[in-house]
Amino acid sequence: xxxxxxxxxxxxxxxxxxxxxxxxxxxxxxxxxxxxxxxxxxxxxxxxxxxxxxxxxxxxxxxxxxxxxxxxxxxxxxxxxxxxxxxxxxxxxxxxxxxxxxxxxxxxxxxxxxxxxxxxxxxxxxxxxxxxxxxxxxxxxxxxxxxxxxxxxxxxxxxxxxxxxxxxxxxxxxxxxxxxxxxxxxxxxxxxxxxxxxxxxxxxxxxxxxxxxxxxxxxxxxxxxxxxxxxxxxxxxxxxxxxxxxxxxxxxxxxxxxxxxxxxxxxxxxxxxxxxxxxxxxxxxxxxxxxxxxxxxxxxxxxxxxxxxxxxxxxxxxxxxxxxxxxxxxxxxxxxxxxxxxxxxxxxxxxxxxxxxxxxxxxxxxxxxxxxxxxxxxxxxxxxxxxxxxxxxxxxxxxxxxxxxxxxxxxxxxxxxxxxxxxxxxxxxxxxxxxxxxxxxxxxxxxxxxxxxxxxxxxxxxxxxxxxxxxx
Amino acid sequence: xxxxxxxxxxxxxxxxxxxxxxxxxxxxxxxxxxxxxxxxxxxxxxxxxxxxxxxxxxxxxxxxxxxxxxxxxxxxxxxxxxxxxxxxxxxxxxxxxxxxxx
Numbered sequence: 001x002x003x004x005x006x007x008x009x010x011x012x013x014x015x016x017x018x019x020x021x022x023x024x025x026x027x028x029x030x031x032x033x034x035x036x037x038x039x040x041x042x043x044x045x046x047x048x049x050x051x052x053x054x055x056x057x058x059x060x061x062x063x064x065x066x067x068x069x070x071x072x073x074x075x076x077x078x079x080x081x082x083x084x085x086x087x088x089x090x091x092x093x094x095x096x097x098x099x100x101x102x103x104x105x106x107x108x109x110x111x112x113x114x115x116x117x118x119x120x121x122x123x124x125x126x127x128x129x130x131x132x133x134x135x136x137x138x139x140x141x142x143x144x145x146x147x148x149x150x151x152x153x154x155x156x157x158x159x160x161x162x163x164x165x166x167x168x169x170x171x172x173x174x175x176x177x178x179x180x181x182x183x184x185x186x187x188x189x190x191x192x193x194x195x196x197x198x199x200x201x202x203x204x205x206x207x208x209x210x211x212x213x214x215x216x217x218x219x220x221x222x223x224x225x226x227x228x229x230x231x232x233x234x235x236x237x238x239x240x241x242x243x244x245x246x247x248x249x250x251x252x253x254x255x256x257x258x259x260x261x262x263x264x265x266x267x268x269x270x271x272x273x274x275x276x277x278x279x280x281x282x283x284x285x286x287x288x289x290x291x292x293x294x295x296x297x298x299x300x301x302x303x304x305x306x307x308x309x310x311x312x313x314x315x316x317x318x319x320x321x322x323x324x325x326x327x328x329x330x331x332x333x334x335x336x337x338x339x340x341x342x343x344x345x346x347x348x349x350x351x352x353x354x355x356x357x358x359x360x361x362x363x364x365x366x367x368x369x370x371x372x373x374x375x376x377x378x379x380x381x382x383x384x385x386x387x388x389x390x391x392x393x394x395x396x397x398x399x400x401x402x403x404x405x406x407x408x409x410x411x412x413x414x415x416x417x418x419x420x421x422x423x424x425x426x427x428x429x430x431x432x433x434x435x436x437x438x439x440x441x442x443x444x445x446x447x448x449x450x451x452x453x454x455x456x457x458x459x460x461x462x463x464x465x466x467x468x469x470x471x472x
Numbered sequence: 473x474x475x476x477x478x479x480x481x482x483x484x485x486x487x488x489x490x491x492x493x494x495x496x497x498x499x500x501x502x503x504x505x506x507x508x509x510x511x512x513x514x515x516x517x518x519x520x521x522x523x524x525x526x527x528x529x530x531x532x533x534x535x536x537x538x539x540x541x542x543x544x545x546x547x548x549x550x551x552x553x554x555x556x557x558x559x560x561x562x563x564x565x566x567x568x569x570x571x572x573x574x
Contacts, residue, residue, distance in 0.1 A: 017519050018496055024515045024563075025504035031567040034515050038560040041522065045556075048525050052532065060532025062542070069531065069546050073553020080554075081561035092562055093514050100521050100555035106548035107526045110534070110541050129479040225513055231520045238526035240486060250522030252490050256497025257516055261509065268506070353506050360510035367569040378506060 002051040009047035010246040016040025017250050021257060027373075044246050045070075086368055087325045090361065094152040094224045097231055101144030104234035105201070108138035111241060112197055123189045130241070131189075135182045137237035138197075139204045144230040146208030151224050154217045163214035168278050171214075174207045215277065221354065222265050222276050229258025268353035271416065298434070301452035303461070306428050307468030313390035315346040317382065319419055320362050321355055323396010323431065327458035330369040333395065336466045337371065343469070348375050350382030350392075350419050352400035379419060386423035394421060394429040396458045402443045411441060427451045430461045511566045518559025524552030 016036050023033025052060050060066070077096075084092045112134050119126050153159030181200050185193055215223055236251030238244065266273050310316050318337070324330060337347045349371065355362040363376060377385065386392065394401055397419075404411040405418045421427050427450055434446070434453075445451055454461055480487055504512055527548035534541040 069549030077558030103552040235523035252493035254520040
């Protein structure tokens with residue numbers, strides 16, 4: 001009887017995952033979608049604890065350990081998720097993803113141990129398919145874990161980009177080693193497999209590090225999304241291991257959706273996934289910056305002049321970037337927008353698909369400060385409107401407005417669709433200094449005659465602008 | 473090879489689930505607007521936390537004298553819960569800001 005109830009619970013949970021994901025792709029239903037999926041997850045978790053019966057016919061034990069672990073994880077997870085700043089959310093997603101990967105790897109480690117001892121330390125009669133699934137879960141989970149940790153470190157600046165000549169071929173060799181060793185273990189069932197299993201674990205962890213290491217920080221969203229789908233597949237391995245449908249549906253669903261999301265993100269940058277992964281964006285950046293270091297002369301504008309032109313413009317377009325996010329300036333930005341609107345200036349926001357650190361990151365930030373949705377223009381709409389725009393205010397964005405993406409085939413970002421701000425009558429760029437942006441490339445936009453630079457921290461600059469506009 | 477075929481027949485149902493889920497996953501996400509990419513990634517991240525079920529099974533089946541299995545299983549439960557709870561809460565926080573303004 002219990003087993004039947006559990007089957008129904010798993011069925012329900014699978015349906016909530018699918019419905020949840022579907023509802024997550026519509027702004028009106030997204031929040032409920034997340035809650036529905038969470039409810040399904042809770043149901044599946046408690047159903048498993050109380051109703052699961054193993055292949056040996058015994059129910060689960062060790063309740064104190066299970067509930068202890070659930071309690072610790074729930075408290076720490078809730079606190080971490082509640083306390084994290086909006087700007088640090090991408091890092092948080094990466095961190096949680098790494099936890100999932102580690103969980104999958106740990107399951108594989110324990111299950112390998114069971115399998116090993118069940119055979120009395122002689123693997124000759126080992127179930128090859130079961131071994132294969134355990135190894136897959138181990139490899140994918142470990143790569144996802146160590147890769148996510150590096151991505152997390154890169155996003156919060158603790159880990160610097162690191163690449164050297166030949167790293168890519170070294171990585172490929174490492175991947176071949178991992179795959180080769182796993183294949184050999186499954187096919188050959190070597191007697192000293194126990195030892196090789198741990199070598200494999202170590203190699204997979206190292207591969208995760210060396211896989212993410214050379215990829216530039218600007219491409220981290222793509223990497224996180226990819227690792228996200230990896231963890232999904234690792235979870236699905238657990239589904240095969242325990243003949244557990246809900247793990248399988250959840251895992252494969254995320255694996256497939258995550259892969260598609262990764263491709264969508266790459267498309268937004270007009271690059272292929274391969275290009276992102278082996279392009280070594282961050283590594284080649286230093287050379288790119290050096291090559292065009294002598295950009296020419298630029299104009300500076302002071303706050304009162306900037307406030308003046310904006311207050312008397314008909315239409316102002318704000319291009320928010322990561323600089324706005326780090327300065328936590330979204331609220332002041334909204335203030336400025338309201339003040340300008342009160343003076344009859346039309347104010348809109350132009351959002352590049354990869355502005356900030358993750359696709360949609362800027363929308364989340366601006367939504368936090370109550371900016372209305374119809375003011376946020378996607379790239380295509382914005383590009384149509386720049387021609388009729390009087391002043392574009394670029395707030396800490398750089399690569400997404402770099403005309404080199406259209407004009408300079410040698411540029412690492414060549415081909416990426418950009419916001420064509422240079423079409424507007426005037427461009428004011430707020431930046432802290434003339435230092436190149438995240439991709440490390442010089443931006444010709446700053447040296448164009450219509451562009452003026454407004455140096456300073458985004459929040460400070462916006463506060464000053466706001467005060468000036470109010471006093472006009 | 474025959475082992476592989478045998479396994480596929482034995483797990484026919486699961487193989488079907490895998491294939492159908494791949495299509496469902498692609499279909500469900502295909503029409504998502506760019507503004508929701510980050511929350512969606514975060515929500516998907518929470519859903520693959522379903523790996524916690526495996527951790528619970530490992531933990532629940534560990535013999536009480538098998539200390540390494542208990543410790544590793546416990547760690548897996550903690551990490552899996554972090555993934556699930558943290559993932560859903562962070563997604564909810566992101567989406568809280570998306571609700572309709574009065």
